[in-house]
Amino acid sequence: INAEYMGIQTSEMVNLFIVFGIATIVSAALPPGFEFGASTSALQIEGAWIADGKSLTVWDNIAHLGITPDNSTSDIADNSYYQYQEDISLMKQYGMKNYRMSIAWARIVPYGTKGSRVNMKAIEHYRKQFQELLQAGITPYVTLYHGDLPINLVLLGDGFTDADFVDDFTYYADVSFKYFGDLVKYWFTFNEPWCMCVLGDFTPENEATKPYQIAHNVLLAHASSVKLYREKYQKDQKGKIGWVLNCLLYTSPSPRDRG
Numbered sequence: 001i002n003a004e005y006m007g008i009q010t011s012e013m014v015n016l017f018i019v020f021g022i023a024t025i026v027s028a029a030l031p032p033g034f035e036f037g038a039s040t041s042a043l044q045i046e047g048a049w050i051a052d053g054k055s056l057t058v059w060d061n062i063a064h065l066g067i068t069p070d071n072s073t074s075d076i077a078d079n080s081y082y083q084y085q086e087d088i089s090l091m092k093q094y095g096m097k098n099y100r101m102s103i104a105w106a107r108i109v110p111y112g113t114k115g116s117r118v119n120m121k122a123i124e125h126y127r128k129q130f131q132e133l134l135q136a137g138i139t140p141y142v143t144l145y146h147g148d149l150p151i152n153l154v155l156l157g158d159g160f161t162d163a164d165f166v167d168d169f170t171y172y173a174d175v176s177f178k179y180f181g182d183l184v185k186y187w188f189t190f191n192e193p194w195c196m197c198v199l200g201d202f203t204p205e206n207e208a209t210k211p212y213q214i215a216h217n218v219l220l221a222h223a224s225s226v227k228l229y230r231e232k233y234q235k236d237q238k239g240k241i242g243w244v245l246n247c248l249l250y251t252s253p254s255p256r257d258r259g
Contacts, residue, residue, distance in 0.1 A: 043074055044074065053121050054104065091136070105145060109171070118175050127179065139186070141188065144189050166221045187240070190221075190243050191244045197212075
C-alpha cells in the first residue's frame with residue numbers, strides 16, 4: 001500500500017485500483033465461508049525499527065551488518081507504523097474485507113522473555129489499528145510471529161532451540177490475547193513453520209539436526225499457545241486460533257499425467 005514508498009507512479013495507481021477492485025468481484029464468486037483478502041507482515045511493512053520502545057530483531061541486526069544483497073533494511077520499509085490509517089483507507093476503497101497482518105514480538109515484549117516488561121505504547125498502537133480496521137469493515141487476522149525474532153533470544157540464549165523458547169513465546173502470546181482479544185477473533189501462532197525450521201535459522205551450526213530441534217520447539221510453542229487460548233480466553237473472546245502452513249504443488253513433467 002503506501003504508493004510513494006513502493007515507487008508507484010500515478011498512472012500505476014490507476015491500475016492498482018482496478019486490480020484491487022477485483023476483491024469485491026472475487027469475494028462474491030467464492031463459496032460461503034471462504035474469506036478473500038490480503039496479507040502483510042510487521043517486519044516487511046511497519047518500519048519504525050526502534051520507535052516507541054521497540055527492541056531489535058535478528059533481522060534488524062542482519063540488515064545492519066550489510067548481509068542483505070542490496071544492503072537494504074526494514075528501518076522504514078512502507079512506513080506503515082505511521083501511515084496505517086492511510087493504508088486502511090486504501091483497503092476500504094479497494095473493497096477489502098479481510099486483512100492478515102502480524103504484530104511485532106520485539107515491539108510488544110521488547111526483552112522477548114517470559115515475565116519481562118510489556119510495552120504499553122505498542123499495545124496502544126495495535127489496539128488503535130485493530131479498532132480502525134473494524135470501523136472500516138475489515139476483519140483483522142493476526143499472526144503472532146512472522147520472521148522477527150527478538151535479538152535478545154539469540155544474544156542471551158539459543159534462539160528457537162533454547163529450552164525457554166516455548167515459555168517465552170507462550171508469554172508473548174498470553175500478553176497479545178489479553179490486550180487484543182476483544183478486537184481480534186482470528187489468531188495464527190506462526191507463519192510458515194517449515195520455512196522457519198529449514199530456511200529461517202540464524203545460527204547455521206549443526207545443519208543436519210537443527211531443523212528438527214527448531215521444529216520440536218515450534219510445535220511445542222504452538223501447542224502451548226493454542227492450549228492457553230482455548231482454556232483461558234476462547235470462551236469469553238469467542239475467537240479461533242491456528243497457524244499458517246506453506247504448501248508446495250508438485251506436478252508430473254509428463255503431458256499424459258497432466259491430461
